[in-house]
Amino acid sequence: MLSIVLFGAPGAGKGTQSKMLVEKYNLTYISTGDILRKEIAAGTEIGIQAKDIINQGGLVDDEIIVQIIEKTIENSTTGGILFDGFPRTVVQAYILEGLLHRMNRRLLCLLSLEAPREMLIERMLKRASIEGRDDDKKEVILNRFQEYDKKTIPVAEFYKEKGIYCPVDGVGSVEEVFARLETIIDKTLENAYRNIILYGAPGSGRGTQAKNLAKKYDLVYVSTGAMIRDEIEKGSEIGMESKIYIERGDNVPDLIAIKLIEQKISNNPNARGFLFKGFPSTYVQAYIMDGILEKIHTSVTCMIEMQSNTLQCIRRLTQRSKTEKRRVYDMDPEIIIHRLESYENSAANVRSYYQKKNKYYNVNSDAPVDVVFETLCKTVDEALKKA
Ligand code: AP5
Ligand code: MG
Numbered sequence: 001m002l003s004i005v006l007f008g009a010p011g012a013g014k015g016t017q018s019k020m021l022v023e024k025y026n027l028t029y030i031s032t033g034d035i036l037r038k039e040i041a042a043g044t045e046i047g048i049q050a051k052d053i054i055n056q057g058g059l060v061d062d063e064i065i066v067q068i069i070e071k072t073i074e075n076s077t078t079g080g081i082l083f084d085g086f087p088r089t090v091v092q093a094y095i096l097e098g099l100l101h102r103m104n105r106r107l108l109c110l111l112s113l114e115a116p117r118e119m120l121i122e123r124m125l126k127r128a129s130i131e132g133r134d135d136d137k138k139e140v141i142l143n144r145f146q147e148y149d150k151k152t153i154p155v156a157e158f159y160k161e162k163g164i165y166c167p168v169d170g171v172g173s174v175e176e177v178f179a180r181l182e183t184i185i186d187k188t189l190e191n192a193y194r195n196i197i198l199y200g201a202p203g204s205g206r207g208t209q210a211k212n213l214a215k216k217y218d219l220v221y222v223s224t225g226a227m228i229r230d231e232i233e234k235g236s237e238i239g240m241e242s243k244i245y246i247e248r249g250d251n252v253p254d255l256i257a258i259k260l261i262e263q264k265i266s267n268n269p270n271a272r273g274f275l276f277k278g279f280p281s282t283y284v285q286a287y288i289m290d291g292i293l294e295k296i297h298t299s300v301t302c303m304i305e306m307q308s309n310t311l312q313c314i315r316r317l318t319q320r321s322k323t324e325k326r327r328v329y330d331m332d333p334e335i336i337i338h339r340l341e342s343y344e345n346s347a348a349n350v351r352s353y354y355q356k357k358n359k360y361y362n363v364n365s366d367a368p369v370d371v372v373f374e375t376l377c378k379t380v381d382e383a384l385k386k387a
Helices: 014-025 032-042 045-056 062-075 090-102 117-131 138-162 174-192 206-216 224-234 237-248 254-266 283-295 310-321 333-356 369-386
Strands: 003-008 027-031 080-084 109-114 165-169 194-200 220-223 273-277 302-307 360-364
Touching: 003 014, 003 138, 014 027, 014 080, 014 174, 027 032, 027 062, 032 045, 032 062, 032 080, 045 062, 045 138, 062 090, 090 138, 109 138, 109 174, 117 138, 138 165, 165 174, 194 206, 194 333, 194 369, 206 220, 206 273, 206 369, 220 224, 220 254, 224 237, 224 254, 224 273, 237 254, 254 273, 254 283, 283 333, 302 333, 302 369, 310 333, 333 360, 360 369
Parallel strands: 003 080, 003 109, 027 080, 109 165, 194 273, 194 302, 220 273, 302 360
Antiparallel strands: none
């Protein structure tokens, strides 16, 4: 899930850009400055403690900041978060690490808006004449810069070491700066997630390879078949509705698959990406997949088709039907043929969907399991390099 810190000196444009970012990426906005100003206006205990410090351009105590951040995060939704004005000290950077850990999230990046001091002073003095913020007086502004240089700049080092520090030119119109931020966020998101689709005929060995592949590339394994089997076992409404399709060897309705996939995604906010098996299996589902990933601002990295001789697939499924791993749809040769036919009917279109996007790869999966795994890993590495 997308969590971002917007960083920068006083007047750099954090508040201005935040409003637009929150809208575009559907984020919960947490601005410690805004929260403190509200506490002051409401005359709360925290407000009383913070007022003089803020009006002199100093930094409010870390203890107070933890309290307000905790309170706000507890009330926040499960989506992404945009932090403005926090962390502002190295201690706060550690606090944020702890908070994110507790929420099972990670920070995508720290975007640092950069502009010359004279320009920032000019902007804040102009703002003073419009909004009348108590800390927008020349001498207070200079104190705020001093605090920033002494206590906040070291925070940048903290994130440089983590490799997620992104400087952004803050000079230019609001729209120009926003476009720069958007480009960086989109690119970072693209690189932060790896979404792999393992495609192929029933019996081509996707399930066998998928779990190991997910483990090796630190991805969350999303198998629509496995999720549906779980639902059937639980006797849930979705399970009951799906049972009849599964027994016939048919796909469950797309809406059911979408619901299960989205549930899996939202239960794994810290995922570095997903390995999909069993979905998409039709041309329509290829579109749906893009739609699902778009909602979390990411996309398919590659689609790998495991190509197998049809007789080999039949042999594998028949063999499985004699083991404990048997599926209801392995037992009847008619159903096996029906499933293989469905695959063959959709494969050309699904393949071309990803070929057109330059994201299609294939491996021969008739070889022994470990040989296929090795080839798959090489293919994934190649796809990641290209992406
Ligand atoms: P806070 O409210 O966070 O203030 P700040 O960091 O000093 O930053 P500003 O809000 O002044 O600037 P901004 O970067 O948001 O710029 P804006 O978009 O408004 O904190 C206030 C105080 O609270 C601190 O001093 C501290 O005491 C305390 N505090 C807060 N968080 C704390 C923490 N974590 N720990 C301890 N203490 C904490 O833009 C400025 C102006 O420029 C606006 O008028 C805007 O319209 C204009 N503008 C913006 N972009 C452009 C552009 N591209 N071109 C022309 N004009 C522009
Ligand atoms: Mg601000």
